[in-house]
Amino acid sequence: MTATPRVLVVTAVPAEADAVTACAGGAGVQGPAGELVLPAGLRVRRVLPGGASGPVLDVLAAGVGPAAAGAGTATALTAAALAGDPYGLVVSAGIAGGFPGRAPLGAVVVSEALVAADLGAQALDGGFLSVTDLGFGHTVHRAPEGLVRAVAAATGALTGDVLTVATATGTAARAAELAGRHPRALAEAMEGFGVAEAAAAHGVPVLELRAVSNAVGPRDRAAWRIGDALAALTEAFRALGPALVPEPNQPAQPTQPTQSTRPTEVTR
Ligand SMILES: O=C(O)c1cccc(C(=O)CC[C@H]2O[C@@H](n3cnc4c(=O)[nH]cnc43)[C@H](O)[C@@H]2O)c1
Numbered sequence: 001m002t003a004t005p006r007v008l009v010v011t012a013v014p015a016e017a018d019a020v021t022a023c024a025g026g027a028g029v030q031g032p033a034g035e036l037v038l039p040a041g042l043r044v045r046r047v048l049p050g051g052a053s054g055p056v057l058d059v060l061a062a063g064v065g066p067a068a069a070g071a072g073t074a075t076a077l078t079a080a081a082l083a084g085d086p087y088g089l090v091v092s093a094g095i096a097g098g099f100p101g102r103a104p105l106g107a108v109v110v111s112e113a114l115v116a117a118d119l120g121a122q123a124l125d126g127g128f129l130s131v132t133d134l135g136f137g138h139t140v141h142r143a144p145e146g147l148v149r150a151v152a153a154a155t156g157a158l159t160g161d162v163l164t165v166a167t168a169t170g171t172a173a174r175a176a177e178l179a180g181r182h183p184r185a186l187a188e189a190m191e192g193f194g195v196a197e198a199a200a201a202h203g204v205p206v207l208e209l210r211a212v213s214n215a216v217g218p219r220d221r222a223a224w225r226i227g228d229a230l231a232a233l234t235e236a237f238r239a240l241g242p243a244l245v246p247e248p249n250q251p252a253q254p255t256q257p258t259q260s261t262r263p264t265e266v267t268r
Helices: 013-022 067-083 145-155 174-183 192-201 226-245
Strands: 006-011 045-046 056-061 089-098 108-114 119-121 128-130 140-142 158-164 185-189 207-214 253-257
Touching: 006 067, 006 140, 013 056, 013 226, 045 119, 056 067, 056 140, 067 089, 067 192, 067 207, 089 108, 089 192, 089 226, 108 145, 108 185, 108 192, 108 226, 128 253, 145 207, 145 226, 158 192, 174 185, 185 207, 192 207, 207 226
Parallel strands: 006 056, 006 089, 089 207, 108 158, 158 185
Antiparallel strands: 045 056, 089 185, 108 140, 108 207, 119 128, 140 253
């Protein structure tokens, strides 16, 4: 770690990145000279929400989905490492769907675990086999516990698992399936696990922070409350202050799913 903690915040779309940088109220946003342009035209914007003593947030809109998120995150982490100024923490941030009864619209959630919920294979009986069940790969990255507690205390965020899906849920049946398979899941989004894979490859701890814009369930775009969620995201980052300082020696570690996140039964 450098003297001033450097945090890479990765969102999917520019509107989410704007919501994060708004936490500094404009005053902490560096001018064009402070904007870093990475390969593939990725732009990293820097804000200093806590003033000189707080963390430096470098905010990147890397694109929608786990692959774009992983590629963008890896590019930014590699650029920083090669420049001799590596990041101490990566945060996957944005809006999310909340599981009904677990995370209401407007709630902020912070991840205990970032879980790849659809990385695997469909079984003959229609069940799901994760890559762990198949014997190759992992589906879970855990966030540092102390950091999760500190972020929740500072922001009022709910703590639990955040699922990463490549296809957003659009039916009640799929929502029930995911909720049943992941009893600790509060929300689903589309980038967290990709961000975590890149962070783990660089030995950097990872966290996911999301504001709920819609319910996970039957697709109803008109019911999404994107503005409210983006405002909640800004408030969460404003409240964070020093809480976003990484704990020492807590790199992202892929973990096997706990009993509560494993499918109850799988059939090959
Ligand atoms: O249309 C807009 O103004 C707008 C502003 C900000 C963000 C968006 C997005 O559509 C972001 C997509 C992003 O949001 C996550 N997300 C949100 N809800 C869900 C969900 O129910 N299931 C999965 N992902 C969700 C996701 O991470 C997307 O990348 C639009």
